[in-house]
Amino acid sequence: MWRSLMNLRQISQRTISTASRRQLENRVPEKQKLFQEDNGLPVYLKGGAMDGLLYRVTMGLSVFGTGYVLYELMVASMPKKQK
Amino acid sequence: MAHQAHSYHMVDPSPWPIFGAAAALLTTSGLIMWFHYNSSMLLTLGLISMLLVMLQWWRDIVRESTFQGHHTPTVQKGLRYGMILFITSEAFFFLGFFWAFFHSSLAPTPELGGQWPPTGIKPLNPMEVPLLNTAILLASGVTVTWAHHSITEGNRKHAIHALTLTILLGFYFTALQAMEYHEAPFSIADSVYGSTFFVATGFHGLHVIIGSSFLTVCLFRLIKFHFTSDHHFGFEAAAWYWHFVDVIWLFLYMTIYWWGS
Numbered sequence: 001m002w003r004s005l006m007n008l009r010q011i012s013q014r015t016i017s018t019a020s021r022r023q024l025e026n027r028v029p030e031k032q033k034l035f036q037e038d039n040g041l042p043v044y045l046k047g048g049a050m051d052g053l054l055y056r057v058t059m060g061l062s063v064f065g066t067g068y069v070l071y072e073l074m075v076a077s078m079p080k081k082q083k
Numbered sequence: 084m085a086h087q088a089h090s091y092h093m094v095d096p097s098p099w100p101i102f103g104a105a106a107a108l109l110t111t112s113g114l115i116m117w118f119h120y121n122s123s124m125l126l127t128l129g130l131i132s133m134l135l136v137m138l139q140w141w142r143d144i145v146r147e148s149t150f151q152g153h154h155t156p157t158v159q160k161g162l163r164y165g166m167i168l169f170i171t172s173e174a175f176f177f178l179g180f181f182w183a184f185f186h187s188s189l190a191p192t193p194e195l196g197g198q199w200p201p202t203g204i205k206p207l208n209p210m211e212v213p214l215l216n217t218a219i220l221l222a223s224g225v226t227v228t229w230a231h232h233s234i235t236e237g238n239r240k241h242a243i244h245a246l247t248l249t250i251l252l253g254f255y256f257t258a259l260q261a262m263e264y265h266e267a268p269f270s271i272a273d274s275v276y277g278s279t280f281f282v283a284t285g286f287h288g289l290h291v292i293i294g295s296s297f298l299t300v301c302l303f304r305l306i307k308f309h310f311t312s313d314h315h316f317g318f319e320a321a322a323w324y325w326h327f328v329d330v331i332w333l334f335l336y337m338t339i340y341w342w343g344s
Contacts, residue, residue, distance in 0.1 A: 026308040028149065035150035042095040043143050043151070055098065058135045062105035065128045069112045072125070 090157040092147065099140040106132040141300075145317075149309045159316050166320045170327050173290070177331055180286065181338065184279040188343055195274060199343065204276050205268045206344040212263050213340045216256050220329045223252035227298070227322050234305070237312045246302045249325070253295035260288050280339060287331055294328045297321040 035046055045051045087093065106129055113126030148154040154162070188199040196202030207213060230245035264281075271281040301318045304310060310318055 028308050031146075031150045032152075035146050036152075042097065043146050044095070044097055044099070044139060046146070054135070054139060058102055058132060058139065059098065061128060061132045061135070062102045062109070065109040065125065065132060066105050068125065068128075069108060072112070072116065 090155040092153040092155070092158045094147070097140075097143065099136050099143070102132065103136045103140070106136050109133075145304070145309070148317075149304075154314075154316070159314075162316055162320070166323060170323060173327065174331075177283070177286070177334075180279070180283040181334065184283060184339060184343070187275040187279060195276075199276075201274050201276050204273060206276075207263065207267060207340065209336070209340040209344055212259055213336055216259055217332065217336050219252050219256045219259070220332050223249045223256075224326055224329050226252065227325050231318065231322055234310055234315050234318060235312050239305075242305055243302070246298065246305060250295055250298050250302060253291060253298065253325075257288065257291055257295070260284070260291075280343075283335060283339060287328070287335055290328050290331070294321070294325045297324060 035043070037046075039046075044055060108129075109125055110129030110133055113123070113129040116122045116125045187195075191197055191199045191201065200206045226245050226249040230242050230249060233239075233242035233245055269277050269280075271277045298321050301321045304317060
């Protein structure tokens with residue numbers, strides 16, 4: 001019974017396809033190469049196109065939001081018109 | 084290319100500090116808009132930008148350390164001091180709420196019926212779900228220590244199992260507390276008893292969620308081979324924070340749940 005259990009274990013370990021096996025391998029050296037490339041990019045943009053997009057979205061929200069806060073503060077500090 | 088003649092980390096210019104400050108402005112102003120003008124747009128904007136800043140800032144720290152190698156032993160020492168100081172500041176934060184609890188419960192006013200728990204308040208039985216929650220957090224302290232030992236011994240499989248178990252225990256605690264909150268016979272509006280109970284345990288619950296998130300990030304990094312057996316400070320910081328959350332619960336349990344009933 002143990003031998004058949006051991007066989008089952010070996011089979012389940014062997015059925016991982018090549019594609020998903022790459023996900024279980026150590027890909028840190030690839031990342032190290034990417035982030036140590038001498039291209040003058042700061043770390044917050046060095047990962048690729050997605051970095052730039054995320055940066056622009058964050059900046060957009062912050063700038064728009066700050067402007068909106070200043071607008072609301074102005075409105076809140078004006079006296080409400082009495083009829 | 085110039086090379087540094089010291090072991091410190093001179094960081095690249097980064098937009099996250101100022102965007103983080105803007106996010107804090109948006110969140111606090113958003114709270115005011117929500118409380119006084121019934122509008123939650125600014126608050127939502129603030130919380131989303133806060134989330135974006137946190138994700139990108141911490142992503143960059145992982146890049147600077149694991150991928151660029153900037154975290155020398157000197158830098159790591161500074162990070163250790165930083166984390167310890169942060170946790171100490173959190174301890175003082177909770178100290179305030181414990182002070183408030185003892186202020187009200189050691190000398191209960193006539194309005195409360197001169198007793199603690201106040202007249203009409205039916206406290207939760209400390210020997211039921213709260214005791215289970217104590218056992219859960221204590222067990223999670225054991226599993227996180229098991230995970231740490233597994234990392235230092237290079238045992239990847241055990242480390243992943245132990246850390247996963249720690250996170251699951253954290254989720255179990257949160258789920259049980261949520262259920263307790265829903266089923267409690269008293270609310271936050273029920274005199275100073277309700278205020279002290281829900282504010283203290285509520286902030287603790289928030290810290291459990293933060294700690295669980297930190298541990299989850301560490302689990303992803305562990306699976307992706309970011310940690311080595313002698314350099315894994317991110318995990319150690321998460322484990323320290325988790326032990327702190329556990330200790331705060333023990334104090335909450337002994338004082339508010341047990342003595343306070």
